[in-house]
Amino acid sequence: DNNFTLELADEAATLAFGAALSKAIVPNLTIYLHGDLGAGKTTLVRGLLHGLGFTGKVKSPTYTLVEPYESIEAAQGLLNLYHFDLYRFNDEEEWESAGFRDYFNAASVCLIEWPEKAEHILPTPDIDIYFEIKPDGRNVRLVGHSLPAEVCVKNIKE
């Protein structure tokens, strides 16, 4: 099975889901994060990075477009994680000149907020994660599209 839905009652639940994801991920993964402003996308990345053992501050890359976290010593081995927020992205040439394409490689995990803003140039996702704001918390749906994604989903469910 390649998908599931979860109810996240509060911020702690979103961080815990990120931590669960950190145990399940494998390198060479592109993850799209969908959902309105304030839905919890950055919170999930924060939980994931903390789960990988990163102890620094995780800030939203709204103005810089990407925040790199390189040479993280995860249980899976050395990882490069790139956190994109493309909300303000509007210059397709910047994608090439900034070297963003190189961030998608066999040793990296790329998490992308607002992938809709660059859908013609982004690599296709291995995993889509959809956040929905509810009166009481968030619903999150994860859909896997590739073999590595299936491995990841299986790891989370175990």
Ligand code: ADP
């Ligand atoms: P986004 O990156 O999607 O714009 P953020 O993660 O920056 O959203 O902000 C989400 C906001 O919602 C934060 O204030 C966070 O504390 C809160 N939040 C995160 N997860 C939940 C949840 N499951 N239920 C309620 N509030 C949440």
Ligand code: MG
């Ligand atoms: Mg965000």
